[in-house]
Amino acid sequence: MHSYFHFGKEVDETMLPFADTALSDSPDTLESDTLSKYHALERLPRLDPSSLLQPYLQHITTQVHKIVPST
Amino acid sequence: MEQITEIFYPAGGDHLHASLLLLLARALGDISKEQAVFAEVIEMTYFAHTLHNSVKASDSTADSSLGVLLSNKAMILGGDFMIGNASIECCRIGRVELVQLLSFIIMNISKGYCADITQGEVRSVVKQHCDILYYRTANLFANGCQGIALLGKADQRAAFDFGYHFGMAFGLCAELKELFDGKVTMTSFPLLFASQKHPKLLQGGEAEEKVRALILESQGLNWTRKLVLRHIEAALSVLSRLPQAEGVDGLRTVTLRLLSSLHIS
Numbered sequence: 001m002h003s004y005f006h007f008g009k010e011v012d013e014t015m016l017p018f019a020d021t022a023l024s025d026s027p028d029t030l031e032s033d034t035l036s037k038y039h040a041l042e043r044l045p046r047l048d049p050s051s052l053l054q055p056y057l058q059h060i061t062t063q064v065h066k067i068v069p070s071t
Numbered sequence: 072m073e074q075i076t077e078i079f080y081p082a083g084g085d086h087l088h089a090s091l092l093l094l095l096a097r098a099l100g101d102i103s104k105e106q107a108v109f110a111e112v113i114e115m116t117y118f119a120h121t122l123h124n125s126v127k128a129s130d131s132t133a134d135s136s137l138g139v140l141l142s143n144k145a146m147i148l149g150g151d152f153m154i155g156n157a158s159i160e161c162c163r164i165g166r167v168e169l170v171q172l173l174s175f176i177i178m179n180i181s182k183g184y185c186a187d188i189t190q191g192e193v194r195s196v197v198k199q200h201c202d203i204l205y206y207r208t209a210n211l212f213a214n215g216c217q218g219i220a221l222l223g224k225a226d227q228r229a230a231f232d233f234g235y236h237f238g239m240a241f242g243l244c245a246e247l248k249e250l251f252d253g254k255v256t257m258t259s260f261p262l263l264f265a266s267q268k269h270p271k272l273l274q275g276g277e278a279e280e281k282v283r284a285l286i287l288e289s290q291g292l293n294w295t296r297k298l299v300l301r302h303i304e305a306a307l308s309v310l311s312r313l314p315q316a317e318g319v320d321g322l323r324t325v326t327l328r329l330l331s332s333l334h335i336s
Contacts, residue, residue: 018239018305019197022298023267030293037300038335041327044307049094049321056093056102057086060111 074141083213088211089114090238092219092323095230098310105164106222112164112173113215115157120211122150124323150333169218171297176214183207188258190273197263201239209244229312235305237326243299244332251293251334252309255282260298265291296333303329 044063098100126143129273141149152203164313183206186211205213216234220227246259255262257275262282266272268289272282284291306326310319 018298018301019201020194021262022301023164023197024163024193024296025294025297027290030290030297034293034297034300036334037297037304038330038333041300041307042330043302044327045320046324047091047320048221049318049324052097052321053090055095056107056110057089059107060086060089060114 074145081186086114088117091212091234091322092215094318094321094325095216095233095313096223098249098313098322099225099230099318100314100316103222104168104206108164109169109215109218109222111210112157112169112222113176113218115153115160116173116176117211119150119157120207121152122153123327124184139175143159146336148198159253164222166222171226172214172218172221176211179206179214179218182206183210193263193267193270193273196258196266196273197260200258200260200263203258204239204242205235205301208242211236212238212241225314226312229309232311233306233313233322236302237329238241238307240299240302240306240326243295243302247292247295247332250283251284253283254277255279255286259313260290260295261286263291264294265289296335299333304325 083305089110093102093107096106107326125141126146131219135148135316158170158173161170171175183203186199186206188203189197211251213231213234214229222229243260245259246256248257249256251263260271265286269285273278273284277285287322303326307323310322310326313319
């Protein structure tokens with residue numbers, strides 16, 4: 001079968017280094033490593049996207065309500 | 072059908088799949104009508120998958136809150152109905168590649184739920200579980216993001232990678248949530264990581280409370296948390312490859328919200 005989409009087949013190569021690295025993590029430094037990574041990410045700036053999304057999400061809700069009664 | 076709709080589409084619901092795809096579309100430029108419809112298609116597909124996934128083992132058991140409210144017949148037919156609607160909407164976009172992509176997503180979800188883990192050494196079991204997590208959860212985000220990039224004539228590989236890493240982090244967080252709720256699943260990353268120290272965990276048969284204690288004692292929780300953080304970092308790193316626009320800030324925020332699932336204070 002011809003497929004336009006083949007990235008899924010490459011997932012093994014993309015994914016395994018993550019799991020492999022995780023398996024080789026040293027249990028002695030695991031907790032401190034995890035905490036420092038977490039706190040570094042936690043400090044990154046955030047911007048609430050709800051006002052950008054609201055009109056589109058409202059449209060989805062309306063669409064689904066429109067589909068259902070037509071049954 | 073009306074009851075199902077009321078359950079899944081309350082006003083102001085977060086619609087995470089659609090939100091992520093819309094933000095990605097915005098990060099690539101202006102959101103086109105086709106991209107908005109495709110985000111809707113992916114949300115409906117997730118909705119269908121959730122219905123199918125909530126089917127009970129028997130009429131007298133309900134594993135989820137949805138199972139308490141709806142009969143198996145309603146969940147199976149409701150899920151099929153939503154997949155049908157998602158397919159119609161997808162065809163309306165008029166791009167055969169997207170219809171193929173949607174079929175691919177649905178096929179992957181089925182693969183994820185049909186797959187059985189073959190027992191073996193820890194690395195092999197971890198690899199199999201990675202595949203399952205991808206098919207069941209990350210697949211919808213990754214291929215959904217790819218579809219948005221295809222419509223936006225943008226870098227499909229970057230979009231796929233972002234969705235993939237976000238989806239893996241999201242799936243891992245769901246496994247952690249189960250653990251925090253006191254539930255132990257035989258094939259979950261916290262247990263698989265803990266089995267490096269306690270290989271007998273892979274054979275099953277231990278009492279749930281004991282398994283939970285072994286996971287916590289052997290740092291299965293921290294291993295999983297660190298894997299989540301790696302996927303979050305990877306997802307954020309992909310964002311730097313996207314054109315700078317309003318959507319990038321939104322994508323970073325939605326990704327960072329996963330941190331709260333780690334229960335680190």
